[in-house]
Amino acid sequence: MAGERTGREVRLAARPKGEPTLADFEVAEVAVPEPGEGQVLVRNTWMSVDPYMRGRMDDVESYIPPFKLGEPMTGSAVGEVVASRSDSVPVGATVTHFLGWREYAVLDADSATVVDAEAAPARAYLGPLGSTGLTAYASLVEVAPVREGDVVFVSAAAGAVGSVAGQIARKLGASRVIGSAGGRRKTAMLLDDFGFDAAIDYKAGPVADQLAEAAPDGIDVYLDNVGGDHLEAALGAARTGARFALVGAISVYNATEPVPGPSNLFLAVKRELTLRGMLVQSYLHLFPEYVRRAGEWLADGGLRTEETVREGIEAAPEAFLGMLRGENVGKMLVRLAD
DSSP states (O other): OGGGOEEEEEEEOSOOSSSOOGGGEEEEEEEOOOOOTTEEEEEEEEEEOOTTHHHHTSOOOOSSOOOOBTSBOOBOEEEEEEEEOOSSSOTTOEEEESBOSBSEEEEEGGGOEEOOTTTSOGGGGGTTTSHHHHHHHHIIIIISOOOTTOEEEESSTTBHHHHHHHHHHHHTTOSEEEEEESSHHHHHHHHHTSOOSEEEETTSSOHHHHHHHHOTTOEEEEEESSOHHHHHHHHHHEEEEEEEEEOOOGGGTTOSSOOOOOTTTTHHHHTTOEEEEOOGGGGGGGHHHHHHHHHHHHHTTSSOOOEEEEESGGGHHHHHHHHHTTOOSBEEEEEOOO
């Protein structure tokens, strides 16, 4: 019976001061309850670690509640339904949900989304067919829409969102797509695997100087995953009327003191720029359209993706820390079961 099962979960043990460490997490083994009426029990097979989770480790009010000390963390996961008391989600279904960071999850059936594991691998629904891919798509379709002939700059371009965004920008009509990443291996992948026209290695020199060389006539669209010197460089390179999608600012997530804004922000006024923040939950209306289009791109090879995989629930904290340090190419995932 399901009630006889046990499973491991990752809990937040302490709130980090600056960069998190492994000591801020703990792994516990717990009894797995049977699902109640209208609920399902999911054996998680894959879970996602994402930059926004760093903010949830701090006890501050934000757009999503912080993790609670001593309780299991949450996030996107995909798995197989192994027990069900719901007519709408049967045993054997593959579902995505938000109770990651654990091997088994009991949740209301209406909190689970059944996905087609025949059309694409289950883990794809955490990356290119999940909120990661939707973030890239919505940013370039609605938040900072790409127009025919635009020059587009994407920061953290070898990451989960950025690697997809560069390819989508091309499909939307961009004439030139520039990406930034850290190190020769990643910048080579931007050019060879993801189809960028130019790659900036932010570890090799000032971003602003490299961007000026890669886009001598300026940029029209910027998708910002980094903030800091990347945002400042993009402001300096922006053409009149350029659009910025502010998706993340990973360069400041571990800061312990307030971080100054760009020194050239007044260029947003002089050049009539649009700087617009982006939270993916505000664009869920685009999910059906995006999954249809992205599914076709994946099937015909028009959208290339990469994954960095860690094995086992005990590896989830290190996967998260590695992702914050930029160790991943594409989506960072943790495989929990076959």
